[in-house]
Amino acid sequence: MMKKILNILGAACALCLISSCTPEVDSLFPASPEARIQKSINKYQEVLIHPENGWLMQYFPDPYQDNTGDHPQYGGFNVMVKFTKDGHATFASEKTGDNVTATSSYSIFQSSGVVISFDTYNKVLHYFSDPANPDNIGKKGIGYGGDFEFRIVSAEPNKVVMQGKKRNSHIVLTPMKGEWSKYFEEVHKLDYNMTYGAYVYKAGNKTAQVSRDKNLFTFAYKDKDGNIVKQNAPFMVTPTGIIFHDTLSILDAKVKTLTFNNETNTFKSDGNSGATLTGVILPLNEALTSGSRWYANINNLSPMLHQPWQMAAQELKQEFQEELKMLYWYDHFLLFQSGKYQGMYEWTVKKEGTDIVEIGFKGPTGTNAQRGNANYYISNLKNFKFFIVPFIGKYKITTDNLKNPSWLLLTNLENPKITIKLVKEDVKPY
Secondary structure (H helix, E strand, O other): OHHHHHHHHHHHHHHHHOOOOOOOOOOOOOOOHHHHHHHHHHHHHHHHHOOOOOEEEEEEOOOOOOOOOOOOOOOOEEEEEEEOOOOEEEEEEOOOEEEEEEEEEOEEEEOOOEEEEOOOOOOOOOOOOOOOOOOOOOOOOOOOOOOOEEEEEEEEOOEEEEEEOOOOOEEEEEEOOOOHHHHHHHHHHHHHHHOOOEEEEEEOOEEEEEEEEOOEEEEEEEOOOOOEEEEEEEEEEOOOEEEEEEEEEEOOEEEEEEEEEOOOOEEEEOOOOOOEEEEEOOOHHHHHOOOOEEEOOHHHEOHHHHHHHHHHHHHHHHHHOOOEEEEEEEOOEEEEEEOOEEEEEEEEEEEEOOOEEEEEEEEEOOOHHHHHHHHHHHHHOOOHHHHOHHHOEEEEEEEOOOOOOOEEEEEEOOOOOOEEEEEOOOOOOO
């Protein structure tokens, strides 16, 4: 009997194998890899073209560079962009002009993840990635150090996150709800109101002294051993305050955004940290050494200093075929760049009252390269000292705006015909 049952089961199984008893198994991969990639690309494009007023782009070009002058950190900038389905993107930026727009093409493709490339020249976006910046900002071959190709990290209707493919520029897009021009207007207004010669940062019972250089704050505070620590914090300005590139973690407080109160001249932190940043009106001799960059230009020197500077510049060209490209005062240092070489000198600074300063020359300093270059030029070129000598002496300082100086005029007390105007605007010495 058992043998008969087994024979019946065997026959039934054989019948199933040649009939509709064969089960249907769903494929784990219903579409090809190419089809899945294209589906992601289509999804990302639909997200990008959806907002009626485009996107607000928080663009931090290469924020991780050091701050030696070769590779300054620039902080972040407000950039607007609107995408169209036919592969075009229109940009505007607070840096290149609120009313300046530029349209170029873009493409989305697979390359170790989904990448968006702005593949025709766009004078607004490529301003940050052009290796020869139009305003000669940054080192040649680097410029702002930004990107024009980005890996799409995530893309949702309310937020898109991208990372620069070459230099890891950090990009966050959020839908723009109002007019571009109105937003830029609010940013510029707050930026002007919040700019002081210096700031004080408080968290609990601890404080830090803060200086600003464009969109970079430098916090100086004492560690547990009493040593002075300096930390740079790139940020960008919003209509209500600032947002840091990374969460600021100093003085036992963590802060990502700060909201500005124009009546109290104070920023208050988000969250429960209780940290504040307050603008301070500095005495003019303190403003000179506050950590801001003060640029020197031959047109801002008194006429009697023009010829010596020209002699020094001519000597650079004749001896080394170099051009003086940069010269600025920073804290109690003078930093210069001749050709591709950079050097730094240190000063002694004595202050009297609020607007008198006596400057003395201390010597080459900085990194090994900066110190070596500075020593080489002053030792081997007889006229190079003419870039330095005018700063030596006792000066009275005046300015255009005590709260937010755009220039400092140094007038020699022994010879009032010797004047040096230092400006915050990034200008070439010639």
